[in-house]
Amino acid sequence: MDQVPAGPGPVPGAGILSIAEIAEIVSEALDDERLQDIWIRGEITGYKPHQSGHYYFSLSEDLNGRTYVIGCIMWQNRGQSLDFDFKNGLAVIAFGNVQFHGPNGKLSFLVREIRSAGVGEKHLLVERWKRELEAEGLFAVERKKPLPLFPSRVGVATSRTGAVLQDIINIISRRYPLEIVLSPTAVQGDTAHLEIASAICALDGCVDVIIVGRGGGSFEDLFPFNHPDVVRAIAGCRTPVISAVGHETDFVLADFAADRRAPTPSSAAELAVPDQAELARDVKSSLDRLKLALDKRVQDAMDIIVDLKVRLHPRRIEKRINENRLNVAEFEEDLERAFLGKLGAFRGELARVQALLEGRSPLTILSRGYSIIEKDNEVIRSARELHPEDRVRLRMADGSVKTRVEEVCIDKEI
């Protein structure tokens, strides 16, 4: 008979689980939203650099006299972009998942994001401010003012001693020397945001454009430029503001409220003033174009005059006169033709009248054999005028005859 322990207790049966099965169940149990994609806070302990570059450490917390610990893993690629000195004893906040690793039977926190607690909380604060200020409309594109093309005074709100001011002075003196008004302010520290805000306000209205800047630094160094006091001071300016905080890759909330963001203080200076040499070239080219345009205009006018002169040339006038002469000659011809026509008609008429007249001429009558009797040089028309023995003349076509009347016979009463 088998020796079976006496008494009550668990009895192994068909339900015996393998370790892998246990690991599976634990993993499933951990797949809980309260343990996934979460921020946790703790102090780094047990960290020593690993050959692989991956980070193996613990986050711990002391509470009510007891220490709670969770093992953490962070892959090497995440560690490359850390912006703080990763070391034991540092309070951090970490983002990631709780997971169970079967092969070594350990529960750990896989870190995807880690921030130094102070800084980390500031990051979260900046994110909150950003949402709030954005909701207030301080970052709206419609608020952006254009930069003046030709400022005469440039205001600079920055540290009196930093490289920023020197960079700006250098660029502006090289491009377009003009008046730079410095509004000195601390650019880092716990109260810097108050100083920066009032330095900006002191410049507003006194200058044509304002540059707010500081050099590169850590997130915490640049932190005052995220503060709502500074953001509101910039947004409230009547004068256009250029922000130039940190390096090109650094963004602060002041950048979103500014009318322009410059990647560096030097480029802010370039945005603020035009380039004198370029302007001089512009002006020179304007002069050239003016001269060219005037020359062209004068040349055009001369061309017009030459053209008019040609059109007014004497030969043209002569030609015009000849044309008129021809017209006159033609007219004369017409007139003559008309006159001759009329004359012909007159002549015809005349001949006809002449013929008529000739028919009546006494000579014509005489040539037909008639004769005219005259007594005492008067034409005798009646036999009663004559008496026997009257001397009369007979006028004929080709001569006359003197004769004496023998007898008068009166034929009838006329």
Next chain:
Amino acid sequence: MLGELKDVVKKMEDPDTGLDESIALYERGAALIRECERQLAEAELKVTEVTEK
């Protein structure tokens, strides 16, 4: 001023602009250019500090 100068040049280059007007424009443009050049030549750097009111 540079803006006015550019306008003058543009008007000058318009073929419809009359000769008399062109001459007037040229005189105006030349005056503007002298003024621009004077301003460019007279530019000098001055650094002052804001005085609190």
